Amino acid sequence: MKTKPYFKSVGPIATILLTCLFASSTVNISQAQNGHISIEGSGEFGQKPIPVSLEGFSSEAAEVLKFDLTVQGFSFVTPDAAQYLIHGSDAGDVSGTVTDKFAKKVILSRGYNGANPRRQAHAFADDIVSTITGKPGIAQLRGSTAKIVYKTQPSGNGPGEIYIADFDGKNAQPITSDNAIVAKPAWVPGKLAIYYTSYARNNPDIFFHNLSTGQRSIIASYSGLNTGAAVSPDGSRVAMILSKSGSPNVWVCNADGSGLKRLTTGTEDSSPCWSPDGQSICFAAKINSRRRLAKVSANGGAVQALNTTGAPNPTEPVWSPDGKWIAFTSQTSEFDICVIPASGGESVVLVPGQNPSWAPNSRTLIYNHRLGNYHQTLSVLDVFTKQYKDCARATGSNSEPAWAR
Numbered sequence: 001m002k003t004k005p006y007f008k009s010v011g012p013i014a015t016i017l018l019t020c021l022f023a024s025s026t027v028n029i030s031q032a033q034n035g036h037i038s039i040e041g042s043g044e045f046g047q048k049p050i051p052v053s054l055e056g057f058s059s060e061a062a063e064v065l066k067f068d069l070t071v072q073g074f075s076f077v078t079p080d081a082a083q084y085l086i087h088g089s090d091a092g093d094v095s096g097t098v099t100d101k102f103a104k105k106v107i108l109s110r111g112y113n114g115a116n117p118r119r120q121a122h123a124f125a126d127d128i129v130s131t132i133t134g135k136p137g138i139a140q141l142r143g144s145t146a147k148i149v150y151k152t153q154p155s156g157n158g159p160g161e162i163y164i165a166d167f168d169g170k171n172a173q174p175i176t177s178d179n180a181i182v183a184k185p186a187w188v189p190g191k192l193a194i195y196y197t198s199y200a201r202n203n204p205d206i207f208f209h210n211l212s213t214g215q216r217s218i219i220a221s222y223s224g225l226n227t228g229a230a231v232s233p234d235g236s237r238v239a240m241i242l243s244k245s246g247s248p249n250v251w252v253c254n255a256d257g258s259g260l261k262r263l264t265t266g267t268e269d270s271s272p273c274w275s276p277d278g279q280s281i282c283f284a285a286k287i288n289s290r291r292r293l294a295k296v297s298a299n300g301g302a303v304q305a306l307n308t309t310g311a312p313n314p315t316e317p318v319w320s321p322d323g324k325w326i327a328f329t330s331q332t333s334e335f336d337i338c339v340i341p342a343s344g345g346e347s348v349v350l351v352p353g354q355n356p357s358w359a360p361n362s363r364t365l366i367y368n369h370r371l372g373n374y375h376q377t378l379s380v381l382d383v384f385t386k387q388y389k390d391c392a393r394a395t396g397s398n399s400e401p402a403w404a405r
Contacts, residue, residue: 045339045348047384049075050132053082061090061121067168067389068125068139071364071380075387084132094120098128107131118170122146138167138359148357148366148378149175149185149194150401152394156374160396162196164211167359167366167403169378169391175211176200184228188235188255189405195219195229195238206240208255219257224248230272230281231255232298233405239263239272239281239298250283252298263296264303271316274298275342276323282306284315284328293317293328293344306344311336316355321405322362327383329354337367339383350386353379357403366391368399 052074054065065086066076079085084107088096095111108131112120126137139146148167152174153160159179165172176182178200185196192211197204206220206229220226224243231238235255242251250264250272268286275282278298285294285303291313293306308314311330318327323342330336330347335354338347353369354376363383368376376399378391391398 045384047073049073049385049387050084051075051077051082052084052086052128053077053079054086055079056088056096057094057121058090061088061094061117064118064121064168065125065128067380068122068137069128070387070389071382072129072138072361073133073363073382073385073387075385084128086128088124090117090121093117094124096124098131135361138361138364140360147404148401149187149196149404150368150378150398151182151185151196152396152398153374154396156376156397162194162198162209163394163398165391165394167380167391168389169393169398172392172394175209184400186229186231186402187404188231189233191235194402195231197227197229206238208257217256219253219255228271230274232274233276233278237278237298239274239283241270241272250281250296252281261300263298263300266303273318275319276321282317282319282326284317291315293326293340306340308338308340308344309346311338311340311347311349314338318356318358320358320362321360324362325383327356327358327365329356335369337365337381348383350383351379351381351388353381355400357401359403360405366401366403368401371397 054076085099085101093113094117097106098108100107110127112123122139126139129137146167147164149164151160152163160182161174162176162182162185163172163174181199183197185194187194194209196207198207204226205218206226207216208219209216222242222244225248226242228241229238237252239252241248247267249269251262253260266285270284272281272283280295281298282295285292287305293308293314295304313331314328316329325339326342327339330338334352337350337353337356340347353367356365356367358365365381365383368378371377375397377393378398378401379388381388
């Protein structure tokens with residue numbers, strides 16, 4: 001199908017994004033001491049948080065550090081109870097040290113400049129995570145992977161807009177201004193571009209939106225439902241849910257909407273996501289009148305059901321970047337965020353909520369949970385300790401987040 005132009009210009013919004021959200025921040029290291037300490041139990045559920053203390057920072061820098069570290073497996077305690085002592089200052093630029101109290105030595109000492117204090121504090125948090133755990137942090141401010149995209153509804157339901165923000169909810173900016181029902185935004189890996197569903201033309205169409213130029217095009221506007229766009233890891237193909245042949249099923253196409261191919265023929269499919277190697281697609285299906293998670297080859301073939309023992313009515317699966325886990329939503333009387341091994345198995349129920357999306361570190365999730373009535377808020381969760389923090393909320397009800405890849 002040919003790409004259909006959508007003529008409403010959103011160029012000024014894209015300009016704001018490029019200058020405010022995606023501008024590169026230079027972080028200069030004034031001094032450093034390398035040292036990596038192995039944390040036992042990494043990658044296992046039920047971990048105890050790493051105890052740290054924090055002193056010397058103002059409220060803004062302290063807020064950033066507490067948010068970033070809590071959702072990556074750290075807890076904040078008194079110096080007497082801490083293993084690591086974090087001390088520093090943000091009077092001017094941010095600088096800080098980390099002392100291993102048990103080893104009785106400074107393991108990190110750095111100063112930052114070239115960005116605002118909030119971004120400097122994010123960078124310090126990343127360096128703390130890397131030094132103590134040997135794993136990269138989630139802020140990654142030299143790229144765009146510290147960003148999220150989500151939908152906002154002023155009244156909690158009905159029309160809304162697509163927004164982009166930092167992963168903690170700060171610096172939120174709208175990228176649409178249609179006052180239309182929107183759903184399921186998804187990033188193009190490594191690019192300033194997204195796909196999402198919008199009723200801007202009074203039909204649930206899938207849009208491609210180039211954030212660099214602000215221009216949009218429609219890649220799926222078939223009769224019936226067009227939704228759930230999910231982009232392959234190499235950005236070349238898109239999986240989606242279409243009902244053009246009757247039931248909602250999983251289809252794939254090229255990034256521009258051409259080369260459309262049907263992968264499933266069930267009665268009620270939804271929420272496709274790609275494996276990190278781009279070879280498989282996981283989705284929610286109705287099999288023998290039961291809601292199940294299932295997998296199918298990205299090139300077509302037999303559908304394989306996955307066990308989600310202990311978590312009925314699964315939907316909204318998302319594959320972790322390291323390929324080990326699938327997070328999803330389970331619905332009983334309420335909604336819960338759960339995780340299973342990628343091959344299926346016993347579910348780990350994490351927290352109440354819906355619409356999980358993995359951070360690049362494969363241990364942190366962003367999701368939405370209910371505040372009351374129709375309103376939802378975004379939260380960031382460390383899956384291995386079950387610690388979470390609510391994101392800053394710019395306006396309205398925020399849901400269906402997706403972490404940049």
